[in-house]
Amino acid sequence: MTDTLRLDGMISANGSEGGSVACSLAAAGGGSGGSIFITTSTLTGTGSVTAHGGAGGVGGCFPTVGDDGGGGAGGRIAVLYAHDGGFAGFTAPSVSGGIGGGRAAPPGTAVFLNTETNALRISQHLDFAPDSVVHFGAVTVDNQATLVLGGGVQLTVDDDFDVTQGATLFIEGKQRDGQINGQWSGAGAMITAGNMRIDAESRISANEQGYLAGLGPGASAWDGVNTAGGAGYGGVGGSGNGPNAGGLTYGEASAPVDLGSGGASAHSSAGIGGGAVVLYTDTLLLDGVIVANGGNGGSVGCSLAAPGGGSGGSILIVTRVLTGDGSLHADGGAGGEGGCTGGGDDGGGGGGGRIAVHYTVDDGFAGVTTSSVNGGAGGAGRSGAPGTLLFIGCLGDCNGDERVTVDELVRMVNVALGTINVRACLAGDGDHNRAIVVNKIVGAVNNALSGCGAR
Amino acid sequence: MLGVPLLAAALTMGGAAEGVSLGNVTVSSDTDWVEATYEIENLTVTNGATLTIAGGSTVNVAGATTITGSGRILLQGKNTSGQVEGQWLGVGVTINSTDVQVDAGSAISADAQGYLGGFGPGSGGSDAALHGGSGGGYGGVGGRAGDDFNAGGAAYGDAFAPVDLGSGGGPTSATAGRGGEQLHSM
Numbered sequence: 207m208t209d210t211l212r213l214d215g216m217i218s219a220n221g222s223e224g225g226s227v228a229c230s231l232a233a234a235g236g237g238s239g240g241s242i243f244i245t246t247s248t249l250t251g252t253g254s255v256t257a258h259g260g261a262g263g264v265g266g267c268f269p270t271v272g273d274d275g276g277g278g279a280g281g282r283i284a285v286l287y288a289h290d291g292g293f294a295g296f297t298a299p300s301v302s303g304g305i306g307g308g309r310a311a312p313p314g315t316a317v318f319l320n321t322e323t324n325a326l327r328i329s330q331h332l333d334f335a336p337d338s339v340v341h342f343g344a345v346t347v348d349n350q351a352t353l354v355l356g357g358g359v360q361l362t363v364d365d366d367f368d369v370t371q372g373a374t375l376f377i378e379g380k381q382r383d384g385q386i387n388g389q390w391s392g393a394g395a396m397i398t399a400g401n402m403r404i405d406a407e408s409r410i411s412a413n414e415q416g417y418l419a420g421l422g423p424g425a426s427a428w429d430g431v432n433t434a435g436g437a438g439y440g441g442v443g444g445s446g447n448g449p450n451a452g453g454l455t456y457g458e459a460s461a462p463v464d465l466g467s468g469g470a471s472a473h474s475s476a477g478i479g480g481g482a483v484v485l486y487t488d489t490l491l492l493d494g495v496i497v498a499n500g501g502n503g504g505s506v507g508c509s510l511a512a513p514g515g516g517s518g519g520s521i522l523i524v525t526r527v528l529t530g531d532g533s534l535h536a537d538g539g540a541g542g543e544g545g546c547t548g549g550g551d552d553g554g555g556g557g558g559g560r561i562a563v564h565y566t567v568d569d570g571f572a573g574v575t576t577s578s579v580n581g582g583a584g585g586a587g588r589s590g591a592p593g594t595l596l597f598i599g600c601l602g603d604c605n606g607d608e609r610v611t612v613d614e615l616v617r618m619v620n621v622a623l624g625t626i627n628v629r630a631c632l633a634g635d636g637d638h639n640r641a642i643v644v645n646k647i648v649g650a651v652n653n654a655l656s657g658c659g660a661r
Numbered sequence: 662m663l664g665v666p667l668l669a670a671a672l673t674m675g676g677a678a679e680g681v682s683l684g685n686v687t688v689s690s691d692t693d694w695v696e697a698t699y700e701i702e703n704l705t706v707t708n709g710a711t712l713t714i715a716g717g718s719t720v721n722v723a724g725a726t727t728i729t730g731s732g733r734i735l736l737q738g739k740n741t742s743g744q745v746e747g748q749w750l751g752v753g754v755t756i757n758s759t760d761v762q763v764d765a766g767s768a769i770s771a772d773a774q775g776y777l778g779g780f781g782p783g784s785g786g787s788d789a790a791l792h793g794g795s796g797g798g799y800g801g802v803g804g805r806a807g808d809d810f811n812a813g814g815a816a817y818g819d820a821f822a823p824v825d826l827g828s829g830g831g832p833t834s835a836t837a838g839r840g841g842e843q844l845h846s847m
Contacts, residue, residue: 209759209760210760210761210762211760211761211762212760212761212762212763213761213762213763214762214763214764214765215728215763215764215765215766215767215768215769216763216767216768216769216770217763217768217769217770218768218769218770218771218772219736219753219770219771219772219774219775219827220772220773221772221773221775221797221827221830222772222773224778224794224796224830230791231791232787232790232791232792232793232794232832233793233794233806233807234778234787234793234794234830234831234832235778235785235786235787235793235794235795235796235797235803235804235806235813235814235829235830235831235832236785236796236797236803236804236830237773237775237776237778237796237797237827237828237829237830238775238781238783238796238797238798238799238800238803238814238827238828238829238830239799239800239827240753240771240774240775240799240825240826240827241753241818241823241824241825241826241827242771242823243822243823243824246761251763252765253763253765257800257827259796259797259799259803259804259827260773260796260797260830262793262794262796262804262806262807262830263793263794263830265793265807270807271807272807272808273793273806273807273808274793274806274807275785275793275794275795275796275806275807275830275831276785276793276794276795276796276803276804276805276806276807276811276813276830276831277796277803277804278785278796278797278798278799278803278804278814278827278828278830279783279796279797279798279799279800279801279802279803279804279813279814279816280799280800280801281799281800281823281827282799282800282818282819282820282823282825283823284820284821284822284823301800303796303801303803303804304796304804306795306796306804306805306806306807307793307804307805307806307807307808307809308807309804310804311796311801311802311803311804311813312800312801312802312803312804313800313801314799314800314801315800315801315820315823317820317821319821331800331801332820333820
């Protein structure tokens, strides 16, 4: 006997809506969606599976939504199947949050997992908790879905990782709100994939996932009176007025993994730093964008001190093949707008972040010329400084200066001997298996003797 | 094949006893099953009927479960109106069936069968004043009311093996929304 779920109708576990009330009574919230957990061998049919949150109750003070109850969150759906018999319901909206108070509650989670291939499909929403270590055969994120990787997540995908149809992969930061044992230890998330494809409508975003306002190794300070400066990272932050300097640079240009820093808050909240994306792939086809931008400072009234912008974050990519029409951005956020006429009282802009791309084959990647690490705008010459942007395709060129030196060869030998981490020379790891062996050192010696352009 | 009245009688006699063994079952008018473990050869729900199965039940079908002719299976929740010994132990219904077929126009539903308003690990916030109640959380955090005062209910549970009931919105009253229920079908 086969073990088949043929679903042409509907399986649902939706929350109900909150009750409506007369004006001046408290409206009730909606219930959350429930659970649907299906394990089957073959999945087929044209039906759908839903676990929506219920809508909030409607308050009686027509027509505002300010007295409406909150919507219930979406529930959780997991469908584990061994064979896809042509099921049509993967992308039907299924775990949306209920509407309440004029906005939708957050969605729940919906996963379709092929248990034979360990292929995961996310067509609505899923999040992995911070520091999760997760491994799949393949991952598809489509249909404008959102996949959230908490800070410290390590996601490994053996074969194809497709982010398509307006999907967004959010990379969160961790340890963003202070030092750990006296150290700034903030980090983003790491993805390792075989073939990663991000289409023109889709993106990876770590925007504003760095250190919070006034925090991080490149944070700027505020004197309590004058316009504040922006945070630094790959470039220094733009200065403020009076004694308020911009934040300093830190981190490594050729292996950037730090979070961007938060600008100094003044009479409004400052920009948050950009987050950190680390991506190891065999082939990266990027038609969309990967962004790790800092946030803008908030605006203030005239005669109040404007805050600074956050610095851009980190994007580190190590790939054999690099191709596509997309681009990479780790720009600093703009300083807050002062309320007086002209820009003289605007806050300092955040410095640009750091991007490093180590590749073996550049198959016409457009982002070599269109990527950016711009400093954020600031008032009267107080923009943040640009950060660092390196495309390194030369075996052994650890620091990305388009030549291989004896010092870099020594570094490779030390990585091969295990005395230092491969991150000290990612460009020495030609096939990106995170190891340096003799034939890679020989290739680097050839580049040292003949020049990087020779190969 | 067992007729529906006999089925109901069997359940009345058996109460909530474990292991209610039935042969081929066809439900063609509205029927309620109490909490039990049901052993069935083939289960068919048809003719616009609703088969309501009490929370905590397990239904084992050796052959096929077929829901056709605008039929419906409604799965209820258990322990939906409070904690049991300090724990949220709400459960739904598990169906183990070799084959399952849900025809167009037919459904398996657990809508609004989860925790009641104000109950559950993700129950929506409320207060004694006249602020709006927030939404229940589960797969995500519940939404805040339009006045942005009470916190939304917390998220909980497991994305890859979801077996929890959804939580109710705030406040604890019959008017708040009820969470969705749990269906575990294998």
